[in-house]
Amino acid sequence: MSNYFSNIFEAVSTLFTGLGITWRHMLNIRKDNVTLQYPEERWPRPERDIGFNIDDYNVIRSRLQVDIDDCIGCMKCERACPVQCIKIVTTKSGAKGEDLPDINHTGVTSNGTKKALIVSRFDIDMTECCYCNLCTYPCPEECIYMTGGPNSHKHPIDYEFSQYDRNDLIYKFAKEIDDEKLSKYFPQKEEAKA
Amino acid sequence: MGVVHGDLMTLNIGPQHPSTHGVLRLKVKTDGEIISEVEPIIGYLHRCFEKHCENVTYEQVIPYTDRCDYIAAMNNNFGYAVTVEELMEIKVPERVEYIRVIVAELNRIASHLLALGAYGLDVGAFTPFLYMFRDRERILDLFETLCGARLLYNYIWVGGVSHDLPPGFIGAVYSFLDYFEPKIEEYNELLTYNKIFIERTGDVGVMPPEVAVSYGVTGPNLRGSGVKWDIRKDEPYSIYDKFDFDIPVGAGEMGTVGDCWDRYYVRMVEMKESVKITRQALKGIPAGDVHQALPKKIRPPQGSIYKRTESPRGDLAYYIVSDGSPIPYRLKMRSPAFTALSVLSEISQGWMMSDVLAILGSLDIVLGEIDR
Numbered sequence: 384m385s386n387y388f389s390n391i392f393e394a395v396s397t398l399f400t401g402l403g404i405t406w407r408h409m410l411n412i413r414k415d416n417v418t419l420q421y422p423e424e425r426w427p428r429p430e431r432d433i434g435f436n437i438d439d440y441n442v443i444r445s446r447l448q449v450d451i452d453d454c455i456g457c458m459k460c461e462r463a464c465p466v467q468c469i470k471i472v473t474t475k476s477g478a479k480g481e482d483l484p485d486i487n488h489t490g491v492t493s494n495g496t497k498k499a500l501i502v503s504r505f506d507i508d509m510t511e512c513c514y515c516n517l518c519t520y521p522c523p524e525e526c527i528y529m530t531g532g533p534n535s536h537k538h539p540i541d542y543e544f545s546q547y548d549r550n551d552l553i554y555k556f557a558k559e560i561d562d563e564k565l566s567k568y569f570p571q572k573e574e575a576k577a
Numbered sequence: 578m579g580v581v582h583g584d585l586m587t588l589n590i591g592p593q594h595p596s597t598h599g600v601l602r603l604k605v606k607t608d609g610e611i612i613s614e615v616e617p618i619i620g621y622l623h624r625c626f627e628k629h630c631e632n633v634t635y636e637q638v639i640p641y642t643d644r645c646d647y648i649a650a651m652n653n654n655f656g657y658a659v660t661v662e663e664l665m666e667i668k669v670p671e672r673v674e675y676i677r678v679i680v681a682e683l684n685r686i687a688s689h690l691l692a693l694g695a696y697g698l699d700v701g702a703f704t705p706f707l708y709m710f711r712d713r714e715r716i717l718d719l720f721e722t723l724c725g726a727r728l729l730y731n732y733i734w735v736g737g738v739s740h741d742l743p744p745g746f747i748g749a750v751y752s753f754l755d756y757f758e759p760k761i762e763e764y765n766e767l768l769t770y771n772k773i774f775i776e777r778t779g780d781v782g783v784m785p786p787e788v789a790v791s792y793g794v795t796g797p798n799l800r801g802s803g804v805k806w807d808i809r810k811d812e813p814y815s816i817y818d819k820f821d822f823d824i825p826v827g828a829g830e831m832g833t834v835g836d837c838w839d840r841y842y843v844r845m846v847e848m849k850e851s852v853k854i855t856r857q858a859l860k861g862i863p864a865g866d867v868h869q870a871l872p873k874k875i876r877p878p879q880g881s882i883y884k885r886t887e888s889p890r891g892d893l894a895y896y897i898v899s900d901g902s903p904i905p906y907r908l909k910m911r912s913p914a915f916t917a918l919s920v921l922s923e924i925s926q927g928w929m930m931s932d933v934l935a936i937l938g939s940l941d942i943v944l945g946e947i948d949r
Contacts, residue, residue, distance in 0.1 A: 394772035401767045405704055417711050441740040442725040465637035515640035515731040516739075532725065 443532025444514045445542040447507050449556040453492040453526035456500035460518035460527050468511035469518060472504035472557075487558045492524050505557040510549060585613060588930075592621050596699050596934040599944025601918075603933070610930045615922045619947050626949035630908040635661055635735060635875040638908065643729040645910065646946040648691055649889045651684035651720075654733035656886035659814050660895040661735045663884055664877040672865035673737050674816045678858045679750065680723070680732065682851040686757070687716040688889035689797075689844045689851075692941040696841060697768050699938035700777040705768040712760055715753055722746065736870040747859055754852050761849055769845060778841060780832030782936035784924045789835070792920040795913050796891020797847060798940055801827040801840030808887040820857045822850045837939035844941070876903050890914050890941060910949060914942040 419425070456473035476483070480490040480497030488501055519528050531540025546552050590596075590603040597603065600621035606614040626645060630638050642657045643650040655677055662669060694709030717727040722743050724732040732739050768774055784794070789802040799806055807824045809817040825846035827839030877899040885894035891913030898907040917940040925936045 390772070394776075397770060397772045401704070401771055404763060404767050408708075417714065440722055440725065441743045444725040463637070465633050465640050513640055513644075514726065514729070515643075516725065517637065517640065517731065520739075529725070 440532040442516065443529055443534070443540070444516060445530045445532070445540055446509060446544050447512060447518070447554070448528060448530045448534075448538045448541075449505055449507070450493075450526040450537065451502060451505060451556045451558060452489045453494070453524045454502050454505065454556075455492060455496055455498050455524055456502045457523060459521040459523070463517045463521050465515060465517065466511050466513050468508040468513075470504060470506045470508075471502065473500040473502050475499065476501045486560045492526070494524055496524060501560070502557050503560050505555070507554045507556065509544070509552045509554060583609060590933075596938065597944075598695065598938070598942055601942070601944050601947075603937075605930070605933060607930060612925050612928050612930065612933060615925050615933060617918050617921055619918070619944070622944045622948035624949065627908055627910065630905050632904065634903045635877070635905060638905065639734065640729065640731045642910075643731055644945060645912070645949055646888060646890065646893070646914070646943050647728060648943050649684050649688040650728060650730050651680045651732060652688075652886070652888040652893065654730060655681050655815075656884070656888065656893045657895055658733045658735050659886060660882060660884040660897055661875065661877065664880065664882045664897060664899060665735070665872065665875070667736045667870055667872065669736055669870045670865045670867065671816075671863050673867050673870070675858050675862040676738055676742060676867065677733055677815060678817070678820075679855055679862070680720070680738075682855045682858070683716050683719065683750070685851045685889045686848050687713045689848050690716075692889075693764070693768075693841065693844055696938040696941070697774070699934050700774060702768055702771070702774060705764060708760070708767070709764065712757060715756070719746070719749060719753065722749075734871065735875055736872050737867050741867045747862070750855065750859060754855060758849070758852055761845065764845065769842060775831050775838060777935055778831070778837035778939065780836050780838075781932050782837045782924050782928060782939060783833045784835040784840075784920065786835065788920065788923060792923070793916040794891070794920050795916065796887070796889070797843045798840055798891065798917050798920075800825060801843045801939075802835035803827050803829075803839075808885055808892060812885070814884070814886055817854075819861070820854045822853050825850065837935055840939045840941075874903060876901065885911070888913060890917065890943065890946070910946075912946045912949065914940075914944075914946045918942050918947055 456471060458471050458473075461467075461469045461471050476488070476499055479499045482488065482490045483501070486501070489498075491497055516529065528534045528537060530538040531542070544552070585606045585608055588605045588607055590605060592600040592602040602618040602621070604616040604618060605612060624644070626641055629641055633641070639654055639657060642653040646653050658677075690709040690713040694706040694713075697703075697705040720730060720732075721727050723746065724730050724739060726732075784798070784802050786802040786804050789799050789804065794802075795806070803826050805824050805826050808814070810824055825843050827834050827836075827843055829836070829839060830842070831838045877897075879899060879901045881896065881898040883894060883896045885892050887893070892911065893913055894911035896907075896909040896911070897905055900906040921937060921940060925933050928936065
């Protein structure tokens with residue numbers, strides 16, 4: 384019988400211990416508030432004091448971005464991708480390092496590398512991307528990167544890129560190239576076809 | 578009057594059920610409200626991890642290991658990296674070892690916080706769940722500054738780590754640990770010694786040590802049964818032999834040795850030990866280049882290796898067969914959660930219907946790892 388009452392006493396007392404803790408937290412609600420009101424407030428923000436500034440970030444995982452003028456079409460990112468979400472098609476450029484204004488092709492990258500290939504297709508399917516960041520490390524021109532964070536000087540952060548249509552999530556970075564104009568530079572290719 | 582036995586009723590729990598911790602289906606045969614058989618049906622999250630690994634290169638396997646035990650992805654990366662390094666005989670720099678231990682122990686804390694919080698939720702305590710998630714969030718914030726990702730890191734690479742620590746990281750970890758240590762006492766007050774919680778978990782789902790050993794249960798579940806076995810101590814990998822820490826074991830404080838409460842409490846004490854290890858590692862971290870030992874091309878010599886590491890769920894092992902090519906010939910992962918789930922049927926016999934979820938929660942399974 385005494386056991387019965389001591390059990391009840393124990394249950395009630397531990398219950399009040401727990402309630403006391405929650406009550407303490409409720410009194411400190413202004414100080415301890417950890418919830419972000421998402422559409423109005425956004426992380427990352429330096430104000431949320433975890434001792435870090437956004438500039439201190441090593442790396443960030445967000446949408447992939449390609450500066451296509453710097454791309455030399457080496458396909459290292461395509462090979463590094465574990466889920467094969469990057470698709471690249473290149474054509475050999477007859478004139479190495481020369482600008483081809485008809486097809487919007489720049490001959491030299493911002494690092495000074497002369498391009499030998501014309502990138503006619505550079506698609507990244509962000510629905511397949513697993514955000515492992517493996518594609519960005521091998522790039523010799525550092526033209527494929529994730530937006531924001533340490534790369535914010537190249538492209539502002541973009542992590543809210545939902546779409547109504549799934550096909551809109553396939554990002555096409557290559558410039559649209561007219562086949563006719565391309566064939567002007569490569570007449571020999573046409574002959575081979577014929 | 579004797580016990581009346583009726584027909585067995587088959588009850589289906591899951592695959593979509595908040596207490597199954599993922600997509601797990603339990604086929605429960607009940608006699609009244611007493612459990613006579615539990616059959617876990619798995620495979621709903623099967624993603625062909627092992628077959629995938631036979632088609633991607635060694636460095637591309639790491640994002641896949643993230644997705645096995647997604648609660649403790651750092652530990653999965655760690656185990657894989659250690660295994661391949663031993664196969665290739667790579668000696669990684671001291672700084673890398675320290676960084677790995679720090680992130681692995683932080684992730685162990687994060688994983689245990691989720692396990693304990695969700696366990697409280699399973700048995701009806703909502704507040705601890707929110708508090709533990711609040712603190713877990715801080716660890717994820719730290720990881721985000723470290724490698725950009727909050728859950729699937731791809732941070733620990735073969736021969737190194739992807740990035741050195743960002744400026745101010747060590748101070749931020751120190752301040753987190755200072756903040757976190759008193760919180761453990763708060764959790765204890767709030768949940769551990771709560772009478773209702775003890776009634777739900779103490780003396781429930783007892784797993785005797787011999788059952789645990791014969792089923793191959795490892796990690797906190799095994800230590801909850803009073804068996805002192807921890808790979809970090811008994812078969813040290815990386816630099817765990819340099820640190821001074823204890824291995825908590827279940828003592829049957831609130832009932833019998835090996836009950837749900839013991840398994841729960843072992844995790845709680847283990848977080849304290851992880852804090853201890855992290856502090857020592859932060860103190861001893863040397864300077865150095867973290868990319869120094871990264872191999873140009875990962876092409877292990879012919880042969881095979883089986884290496885185990887201690888993940889938050891237990892003995893996580895990789896078996897890799899290499900044929901000398903840059904792609905693994907065969908990769909097998911020994912999942913600690915799988916063995917933990919296999920013992921469920923044995924230890925939940927004879928308990929009440931509502932105890933099954935208490936027992937399942939105390940085993941701390943992650944379906945991503947079980948189904949792979």
